[in-house]
Amino acid sequence: MRSRDAALDGIRAIAALGVWLLHVGSNTGVMYREGMLPWMMSRLGIAVPIFFLLSGLLLYRPWARAVIEDTPRPRPMRYLWRRVLRVMPVYWLVTGLALWAWSSFDWTGWLKWMLLAQNFFQADPVPDGLYQMWTLPIEMSFYVLLPVMAWLLHRFARGGNRPVRLLMGISVLPVICVVTVVVTRLFEQPQLALLLPYHLVYFACGMAMAVLSVWIGHSRVIDSLAPQLLVLAGLLYALLSTELAGPRTLTLPTLSQSLWRVSLETAVAVLLVTPFALASRPGSLRNRVLGNPVSAYLGRISYSFFLWHAPVITLQLKLTGAQPFQADFASVAVVSFVVTLLLSVGSYHLIEVSALKLSEHRSAPALPPKAQPALPAAPAP
DSSP states (O other): OHHHHHHHHHHHHHHHHHHHHHHHHHHHTGGGSSSHHHHHHHTGGGHHHHHHHHHHHHHHHHHHHHHHHOOOOOOHHHHHHHHHHHHHHHHHHHHHHHHHHHOOOOHHHHHHHHTTOGGGOTTSOOOTTOGGGGHHHHHHHHHHHHHHHHHHHHHHHTTSOHHHHHHHHHTHHHHHHHHHHHHHHHTTOGGGGGSGGGGHHHHHHHHHHHHHHHHTOSOHHHHHHHHHHHHHHHHHHHHHTSGGGOOSSSSOOOHHHHHHHHHHHHHHHHHHHHHHHTSOOTTSHHHHHHTSHHHHHHHHTHHHHHHHHHHHHHHHHHHHTOOTTOSOHHHHHHHHHHHHHHHHHHHIIIIIHHHHHHHHTTSOOOOOOOOOOOOOOOOOO
């Protein structure tokens, strides 16, 4: 389990660095140049589906285990309390600083952003340095709905083969996603792309992977095919980095492009995560690469890194007076990476770790031990 978690942390690190590189490339204009490399840089937004898939995998797994193995189900209020403490303290810090520095919002604008409700008020301008925050209301929506979905899936699964019925129930979520994508494009409602239903397929794949990880555990077949799966993920990413999946600019894609993009992003995310979620082997090259201490640590601080990188890039561009899309790529990349990394290390250890320790105080007291015959005293472990 340790190696699996370390490897998944390594995937988080890659995803966070991908988002950072995407925004360095877009702010310096490198992403909009001609050539395959700029196109591939423009698709680094694949990091968001990867984050969503990992959320579905890791958060739903205890509920899947409860259904399949008859273990106790997570307590919804405790789960939600932990999610709030995991997400909100650092978010409030970073968002509050950016709003104070670069917004002219009144108290209602502040309230929307502090409550992660900004995606529901899309007529409001997005303050400088906070353009990456659109993903968090979607994540929080999933967090809030997951206990309800888990309860419904639990009831549905009791009527037969539990793992199979769980997978059947989860399969409804991608259908909702596809319908939402179609409605978004056919009826020209781009605001729907900032809501959870548009992204449900990524969470659903993670939830299905959670079921499989409990049901089949380590898969020798997937283990043997892991190199091919990772190569296929790279090839599909190259296909994603074409006009087939839509433009690189903020121009709205067509329905066909949107469906291709969602499909390819889903495939790449699944192919990347599957060898680590369903066939983790500590001695394998892939686990040693992604699960090494450096990448695993970067994965642990990846949430802070994700939050800080955009304000740091914005501040750097403002201090240097760089013109839009004309800043020097190398200097922006080096300075923003170093500063963001230092801020992330600080906020992770001072805020994130402290908040998680606070959440542990809500755990239920242990049951009293059964009476045992008197034994000689032993040193505490």
